[in-house]
Amino acid sequence: MKYFLYWGCSLEGTGANFLVSLKPACAALGMEFEEIEDWNCCGASVSYAGANDLAIKVLNARNLALAEAHAGYDIVAPCSSCYIQMVKVNHEIQEDPELLKQVNECLAEGGLKYKGTIKVRHIQDVLYNDIGVDRIRERVVKPLNGLKVAGYVGCQSVRPYGEYDSVNKPVVEDRLLEALGAEAVPFPKKIQCCGSGIFLPEIDYCMKLVKNILEDARKHGAQLISTVCPMCAMNLEMYQGRINDAYGTDFDIPIVYLTQLMAVAFGMDLKKDAALNYNIIPPEGILQAAIG
């Protein structure tokens, strides 16, 4: 199965362990990826400070138009922020011919046109619905033997359209974790926002959000937290030291991407494929113990 992979700006940087692990893990399941030639940033969550809504729509429509002009594959976005931006803009212009016309007026300045035929998908969506948990389970050679994982969904990966999972009680990530042999622990804060794109400028407020999420995961027995969003991963992992200083806590919980766990369970190289050495809070010990 072939897809456009739109990895966005952070997956070659702060979210590198996501992209490095995603490629071999998905290839093992028969997925093929192509890059959208000369793609641009999606605008993420904070662009509104500098741009109006139409400009942000046009920014995303350029990527959609480039993909459409080249081939009709679905676009898979691993980053939740890229995903929600593109899926939102795509819905809005597909449902409103007037808006599509206006967007195309702007795209025409660069010689592009979007017809509205492309589908935008989240990586969890294709894993769950195109590949399926059975095929994933079959590919597992080193099951994560009951490893207690909090599947942190965050917010943008399932909202607001509920394309592939419930917006209020998402289950897809847990089913995927279970297919790898892990135990997905119940975790009420699994859809609580971590502060997302404004973590850095609003760090004092957002640290408390992350503290609550970490606390909840640990209270429910999680040995590690898995995520599917580079911003969640960054916010949950990088600031644990500061949270400990500010709140007198003692968090030291590894934060891994779902695709890193896939690569481990598929028996791949822990560094080269699972990119575990990219993690700042090392998850190797816990994972080695689980796979035996």
Next chain:
Amino acid sequence: MENKVNYDPSFAEEVFRNVDAGDEIKMCMNCGVCAGSCPLREHMDYPPRQIFGLIRAGKREEVLNSQSIMLCTSCYTCVVKCPRAIPVMDVMHGLAHYALKQGYVPRKDTAAFGGEFWKQVYRLGRIDEKDLPRRVFFSGGLIEGVKGMLNFMDIGIKLMLHRRMKLLPEPKIKGIQSLRKMLDKAERLGKGGAIA
């Protein structure tokens, strides 16, 4: 006894006309679910429900100076929960954009961060994750910049040591000139600018 509330619709009309998603507030029935579901509600001076009320009451200064319009984490919870299907988040973003354009700066740091973010998108077509924080820190002056850099140096070094920081500068996308033309046009056609 006189018991009359004087509504001034002029600011509401300004919002409907000039703010992205501004006319969506017409549907608000003030139930407060948006406020109750917001992760940063405890830090807001006026939760979304109250912002909508203030717009209807013509309180322009209160709204455009409000902290809350720039405290949105874009988590979409209010959008999902609103019983009237108002894209509350879009309204908050639209108001923040409009306020900044009119010269108001609620939440200085977030305004600087979002502003530099967009400037970088416009300049390169993509985000350079090591350059963006540097520009944000130094947008407040040299001393602020040095303080900011020192404050986050530990995190930058950790990321670099773990191969999570692209070391080379992010190049411009090939189609940057045409992208800029598209965005300029959108900026002209869209809302959020001067009072019409």
